[in-house]
Amino acid sequence: LSEVIKEGDDVLLLLDRKKTFLVKANKDKILHTHKGFITLENLLGEKFGTGIRSNLSVEFKALRPTIRDYIFKMNRRTQIIYPKDIALIIVNCNIHSGCHIVEAGTGTGALTAALAFYVQPSGHVFSYETRDDHIETALRNITRANLSEFVDIKNKDISEGIDERELDAVVLDLATPWQIVNHAYVALKGSGMFASFSPTIDQTLKTTIALRETGFVDINTIECLVRRIRVEIGKTRPETLMTGHTGYLTFGRKAN
Amino acid sequence: LSEVIKEGDDVLLLLDRKKTFLVKANKDKILHTHKGFITLENLLGEKFGTGIRSNLSVEFKALRPTIRDYIFKMNRRTQIIYPKDIALIIVNCNIHSGCHIVEAGTGTGALTAALAFYVQPSGHVFSYETRDDHIETALRNITRANLSEFVDIKNKDISEGIDERELDAVVLDLATPWQIVNHAYVALKGSGMFASFSPTIDQTLKTTIALRETGFVDINTIECLVRRIRVEIGKTRPETLMTGHTGYLTFGRKAN
Amino acid sequence: LSEVIKEGDDVLLLLDRKKTFLVKANKDKILHTHKGFITLENLLGEKFGTGIRSNLSVEFKALRPTIRDYIFKMNRRTQIIYPKDIALIIVNCNIHSGCHIVEAGTGTGALTAALAFYVQPSGHVFSYETRDDHIETALRNITRANLSEFVDIKNKDISEGIDERELDAVVLDLATPWQIVNHAYVALKGSGMFASFSPTIDQTLKTTIALRETGFVDINTIECLVRRIRVEIGKTRPETLMTGHTGYLTFGRKAN
Amino acid sequence: LSEVIKEGDDVLLLLDRKKTFLVKANKDKILHTHKGFITLENLLGEKFGTGIRSNLSVEFKALRPTIRDYIFKMNRRTQIIYPKDIALIIVNCNIHSGCHIVEAGTGTGALTAALAFYVQPSGHVFSYETRDDHIETALRNITRANLSEFVDIKNKDISEGIDERELDAVVLDLATPWQIVNHAYVALKGSGMFASFSPTIDQTLKTTIALRETGFVDINTIECLVRRIRVEIGKTRPETLMTGHTGYLTFGRKAN
Numbered sequence A, B, C, D: 001l002s003e004v005i006k007e008g009d010d011v012l013l014l015l016d017r018k019k020t021f022l023v024k025a026n027k028d029k030i031l032h033t034h035k036g037f038i039t040l041e042n043l044l045g046e047k048f049g050t051g052i053r054s055n056l057s058v059e060f061k062a063l064r065p066t067i068r069d070y071i072f073k074m075n076r077r078t079q080i081i082y083p084k085d086i087a088l089i090i091v092n093c094n095i096h097s098g099c100h101i102v103e104a105g106t107g108t109g110a111l112t113a114a115l116a117f118y119v120q121p122s123g124h125v126f127s128y129e130t131r132d133d134h135i136e137t138a139l140r141n142i143t144r145a146n147l148s149e150f151v152d153i154k155n156k157d158i159s160e161g162i163d164e165r166e167l168d169a170v171v172l173d174l175a176t177p178w179q180i181v182n183h184a185y186v187a188l189k190g191s192g193m194f195a196s197f198s199p200t201i202d203q204t205l206k207t208t209i210a211l212r213e214t215g216f217v218d219i220n221t222i223e224c225l226v227r228r229i230r231v232e233i234g235k236t237r238p239e240t241l242m243t244g245h246t247g248y249l250t251f252g253r254k255a256n
Helices: A065-070 A083-092 A110-119 A132-144 A177-187 A201-214 B067-072 B085-092 B112-120 B132-144 B177-187 B201-214 C069-073 C084-094 C110-119 C132-144 C183-187 C201-214 D067-072 D083-092 D112-117 D132-144 D176-185 D201-214
Strands: A010-016 A017-026 A031-033 A036-039 A051-052 A061-062 A100-105 A124-129 A151-155 A167-173 A188-198 A216-230 A241-243 A250-252 B011-018 B021-026 B028-031 B036-039 B051-053 B059-063 B102-103 B124-129 B151-155 B169-174 B189-196 B216-230 B240-243 B248-254 C010-016 C019-022 C032-034 C036-039 C051-053 C059-063 C100-104 C124-129 C151-155 C168-173 C187-199 C216-230 C241-243 C248-254 D008-017 D019-024 D029-032 D038-040 D051-053 D059-063 D098-105 D124-129 D150-157 D167-172 D188-198 D216-230 D241-243 D248-254
Touching: A010 A177, A017 A031, A017 A061, A051 A241, A061 A132, A061 B216, A065 A083, A065 A110, A065 B085, A083 A110, A083 A216, A083 A250, A083 B067, A083 D188, A100 A110, A100 A177, A110 A124, A110 A132, A110 B102, A110 C216, A124 A132, A124 D150, A132 A151, A132 A188, A132 C187, A167 A177, A167 C110, A177 A188, A177 A250, A188 A201, A201 A216, A201 A250, A216 A241, A216 C132, A216 D038, B021 B028, B021 B067, B028 C241, B067 B112, B085 B189, B085 B216, B085 B248, B102 D167, B112 B124, B112 B151, B124 B132, B169 B177, B169 C201, B169 D124, B177 B189, B177 B201, B177 B248, B177 C201, B189 B201, B201 B216, B201 B248, B216 B240, C019 C032, C019 C069, C059 D216, C069 C084, C069 C110, C069 D083, C084 C110, C084 C216, C084 C248, C084 D067, C084 D083, C100 C187, C110 C124, C110 C132, C110 C151, C124 C132, C132 C151, C168 C183, C183 C187, C183 C201, C187 D248, C201 C248, C216 C241, D019 D029, D051 D241, D067 D083, D067 D112, D083 D112, D083 D188, D083 D216, D083 D248, D098 D112, D098 D176, D112 D132, D112 D150, D124 D132, D132 D150, D176 D188, D176 D201, D176 D248, D201 D216, D201 D248, D216 D241
Parallel strands: A100 A124, A100 A167, A124 A151, A167 A188, B102 B124, B102 B169, B124 B151, B169 B189, C100 C124, C100 C168, C124 C151, C168 C187, D098 D124, D098 D167, D124 D150, D167 D188
Antiparallel strands: A010 A017, A010 A061, A031 A036, A051 A061, A188 A250, A216 A250, A216 B216, A241 C241, B011 B021, B011 B059, B028 B036, B051 B059, B189 B248, B216 B248, B240 D241, C010 C019, C010 C059, C032 C036, C051 C059, C187 C248, C216 C248, C216 D216, D008 D019, D008 D059, D029 D038, D051 D059, D188 D248, D216 D248
16 A cells, blocks of 8 residues: 555544544545635645644644544444454454455445455455345445455345355344354355354344354354543543443354 | 365364364374374364264364464463454454554564464564564464464564564554654554553553654553353353453554 | 321432432422423322322322432532442441441532431541532532431541541542541541542552551452343343443551 | 450451451460461450461451451352442442341341341341251351341241331342242332342343332342452552452332
């Protein structure tokens, strides 16, 4: 990747940790903010990381967007899965460059994009979704994150079966994951990874039972809590508000 | 990757979630366990995921090892960083196939191996370590995880400077990360990511102050708690014992 | 306490867990709510626990207020300490009927009221506060909770010294607790309990150091996280939002 | 309570936070420890908080035992409820001097003793238990904590009914709390408090359903996590090991 911002590059303009703008660096584009407007043309030829000032002389830093930035900036029609949960799915399922993965449901495309980001350049994600409006939103979001070449979104109900075979992983974020466990088993290669994200303990239990009955091993469920710390000389303390729950993550590995 | 176990392949033999063995499938090798011995030659030609029985007729599942398995099976001369913290570093620092990363200190090589796993095949990890015994252990551990071609371990004190330039990320797991912040700034490309793992709040504070003084932005610190859930019909509950603390993760992005 | 609601009794009218009203059952009083008005005279002669309907026929339950209800309904000029932290102070400091306690600062009077509630009927709480407006608010709050006979609020800066002696416990919720440690030592009886609530780790450290230098033993610091669980058939899960931090609790016992 | 240690007084001899001995100060008694023996007669006439040396010149502090100390020193035939959960039951159920409470099952008597400690001197605890061995152990434990005059242990199965009426609270720590909800409703006074401690989410759900069907209001479930912090200059951090789960606490209030 080039160090220098070029026409059409994505840029995250950061005012502070809580106020950022995801833009394309285009010649004739102006960004209007509550701190004044920014002529995006001025970014061209500058290095990523540079500061740019609005007409009110307020400075924004021009950062290269990360997969986390793309996810937080997605148009959301549904609740998106958190980066903390995505991170644990990526590492616990051994998802890396070259993997072939099935995912469902696509939803907003946040998890889809993250999976694509980690299987690139030689891997691929097949994502199942039944709702047309979700597919449309997800396609836009994944395209904006420059990951569409690594993704096929399929307009199909995954509870009717998975078309792919010899998959490295099946990753589920849908209401009835236990109905997909059999299909996942058939579609996975030997020793392939299963992961499911569910908000309720009841979904988790049903999924776990299905995994046990279907020949998965190393079945386990975790929950993950992330707490932000306010670090300041003489005043360091955890933040008052915290996300107390997103969902449970259930994993398994296909055995024969 | 082949579906079938071949001579020299790594195999994780799983008795249950708590009892596993990481072996090489070799013609003339026998694994001795408390549940009898296993003739590893019998694995050859079988698919990953297959069951294999010891002479006492106890079944083990032959799984393909994940990066998590390799990490947990490493020879440990030092405390290793947990997969949950590795996962957050990977995702929050946008580490993916093709990235060039500097890491210090190497220690056991657990974090090194994980970073290598996520930058492969086109990226690279340069890991700094001053102790010869750590280097030796780490090399063995990284080689065993089949990741040595993506790693250079450098026998050098990173507090004296970083040789590389235009890095995508600098990742630190050492006692005095604040001493490296300046070097990291110089070595990173614009918008490059800084991450540091520290057990104490004092290290976290010093590192945060150094980041603020050096031109990093989007500086933030989190801690991550993972709780295992025992999922059983009529008896579901979190596990009694839990790791209450590993360390704080501090992140920043280089701006100009 | 009588089972039957009498003129002047406090009543907590509960619509649901999130909507409650703390009122006095008076002959000529009307409560106006967003669900209609309630003629409080109708409560007289009824048993606690009874339902009463507004003119819009919406039912409210007439409960006897607990110390927790009084605390949550207090006029707040400052952040109040949470019931979870109060609970741990009460039990860890062995605070019970008959204890003599010094507390500072009074603030809203929430902790003062709770301490008074647990030392009644034969114990007493001496609460130090320098700000007149806090004293006024606290007096009103403590009187409303019917606990004023067990409390003396003293308009005095506790950092200048504690007047009382042979105390069972000294409980602090103020910005600089370490300045009070010496005074607490002098004022406590042998084996008496010290407790301090502080939002930041820096306050906690300074207080701990002061305790170690002053002859306290069994010094320890904890933090307490309470998570609410949404319990529903087929949909049980922790609540999404959670209070991630209130403060650290530091305890010690006076030795010679 | 006297400041001075007298014949027969309970004393907690504290070597450090992790090593303590609960003894009676008797003329002719010797305590043998791994740090030498202590002649307990030497405590008589000294103030609580004093230091006493073993024959090996190691100092122990002579503290007055708290309810928490008595609980941790109990003979345990069953898992005991933790002080953090006891604390939340005490405060959330408004348990204070003068309350009349039914509890089941008695078990080791830890919760029984804590409840007795908080209802003294004018309140009373009626504790139901079916197993003779538990009753015997609990009686010894409660007597040792000097609380037997405030407790009746009843050799009766509480699922067959509660004898008492007009109770302030019913507190349950048993395997099938939902079977007791009806009995609790009958036995409580109007607006009386129900509390139940259960390790599993399934018990919690069944209990919650029973409470909803029986006319309780303000029904809610929480879990409480306590984390110990190691506070040291330059090295402050949470402890590595933590109790990740004890049980869920479910509360309700009787309405008509």
